[in-house]
Amino acid sequence: MQLTRAADYAVRVMIHLAALPPGTRVNRDSLAAASEVPTHFLSKVLQVLVRARLIVTHRGPSGGFNLAIPAEQISVLRVVEAVEGPIALNVCATNGSGCSRQSWCPAHFVWLEAQAALTQVLKNASIAKLAGEAAVALQSVPRQDKVVYPWN
Numbered sequence: 794m795q796l797t798r799a800a801d802y803a804v805r806v807m808i809h810l811a812a813l814p815p816g817t818r819v820n821r822d823s824l825a826a827a828s829e830v831p832t833h834f835l836s837k838v839l840q841v842l843v844r845a846r847l848i849v850t851h852r853g854p855s856g857g858f859n860l861a862i863p864a865e866q867i868s869v870l871r872v873v874e875a876v877e878g879p880i881a882l883n884v885c886a887t888n889g890s891g892c893s894r895q896s897w898c899p900a901h902f903v904w905l906e907a908q909a910a911l912t913q914v915l916k917n918a919s920i921a922k923l924a925g926e927a928a929v930a931l932q933s934v935p936r937q938d939k940v941v942y943p944w945n
Contacts (some may be wrong), residue, residue, distance in 0.1 A: 800876040802830045802838045807872050810848065811864035811924035818857030838876070843916075845875035864921035873915060880915070882908045 802888040805828040810819065821839065825832040839858060840850045849861045860867070874880065885892035895901050 796873060797877060798824060798834070799838055799841070800873045802828065803842055803872050804869055804923075805830060805874045806835070806838060806842065806880055807847065807856055807860075807864075807867060808923045810860050813859075813912065815863075816859060818851055818855065818859050820857045824858060837845045841876050841898070842872075843873075847872065847917045864924060865919060867920040867925070868916050869918040869920065870912060870915035872920065881909060881914055882911070917920065 806824055809824065809827050810817075813819065819827075821835060822832060824830070824839075825835045828835070830838070839848065839850070843850050843858075846861050848858050849865060850856070850858055870880075879887075881887045883892075885895050885898065885901050886904040886908045892898070892901070
């Protein structure tokens with residue numbers, strides 16, 4: 794299983810926004826550069842995040858994007874599921890009758906356990922925590938590769 798680029802980009806954007814002082818608005822081009830996401834693709838990702846009520850968009854000269862809720866309340870799972878929908882490693886691990894072998898297949902429980910483990914890891918990963926870790930990691934990056942935030 795591999796997450797789509799859209800999910801990866803959404804997590805990058807959310808981490809970047811969480812690293813900013815509360816209420817800071819960032820325009821699309823700045824977000825694209827800081828997150829290393831192609832601008833045309835970022836527009837689609839931002840629309841999904843707005844619809845999921847994870848970020849807010851503001852129009853006008855001082856417009857841009859910012860978090861809709863505190864970063865501490867946003868898990869990586871919530872961001873990924875906003876983009877991808879509910880996580881399902883296998884059709885038999887979804888709710889419903891996706892597979893007629895569920896009642897006797899020994900692999901069914903392996904898929905359920907793996908899905909539960911993945912879901913729990915993503916749920917426990919806070920966007921706020923990741924933003925804090927990114928800030929520490931950026932301190933050791935050589936200056937020419939470092940993302941420069943407006944408050945640096």
